[in-house]
Amino acid sequence: MIIDLSQIQHEPKTFYLWLPEEWWEQDVPGDQIQGLYQPVDACLTIARLGKRFMVRGNLRTVLMLQCDRCMELFGRELEGEFHLFLEPVQKKQDEEEEVELAGEEMGIDLIPGEEVELEQIIKEQIYLSIPMKTLCKDDCLGLCPVCGANRNIKKCSCHLTQGHPAFQELRKLL
Ligand SMILES: [Zn+2]
Ligand SMILES: [Zn+2]
Incomplete structure (x- = not known):
């Protein structure tokens, strides 16, 4: 779902997303997240704050993770809230990398132009939710x-x- 942020003025807008298991695609083979056992249920509210946008949301799913030690797949329930800021920027190609780094430090996602894809935000939040090491059980x-x-x-x-x-x-x- 691509949202045109210029449509959001004084009133915050709320979006509901339901993403089926097939939605998840692995970025790299051997990724800790192998897929989903349940669809993603998510809700995001976007509000304008000057030139930035505040996104508040929650999501629920069951992740299919691969254990780092025994390589078995296991399910982990994920239910959580998140918030982040988006800042649309018009930037030149060669400045891209620098701008992104500066934004990350401040906890603000810089986005090119006024459009944002909600699925991308959900995906980022799912990645942020998993620990560096995933174990099927602590004493695996x-x-x-x-x-x-x-x-x-x-x-x-x-x-x-x-x-x-x-x-x-x-x-x-x-
Ligand atoms: Zn042996
Ligand atoms: Zn294990």
């Missing part, structure tokens, strides 16, 4: 580095400390 045992078994499910009998580390690397290649 991860994969055995020797045989690759998921140690949450199966106890293997590999001896992890045996041999020179170089041989273990070699075994991985074989």
Whole structure:
């Protein structure tokens, strides 16, 4: 949903979004977020504050995450509120990078022109909501580095400390 911000004058406007599971597309393979288990339900209110716009919203979904340790997929409920500022700017091509950095520091998203895509805001907020490390559970045992078994499910009998580390690397290649 693309919103023309010039339409928002004295009265704030509220938008409702419902994004099906298929909406989510991975930016990079191996991303922590593998998809959605439930559609995104979101509501955003945009108000004009001088030359800026204040966005307040909330969203609800269930993320499909990949555990950093055991690589299994698991669901995590996400329900939260957020707010951010948008500032439309007219900028020259070569200034682009500098302007973006300055904006990030102040917690303001600079956008080219007066149009904003709400799906993009939702996507950013979803990325901001996940931790650096995603674990299916705090005490996830991860994969055995020797045989690759998921140690949450199966106890293997590999001896992890045996041999020179170089041989273990070699075994991985074989
Ligand atoms: Zn895990
Ligand atoms: Zn093993």
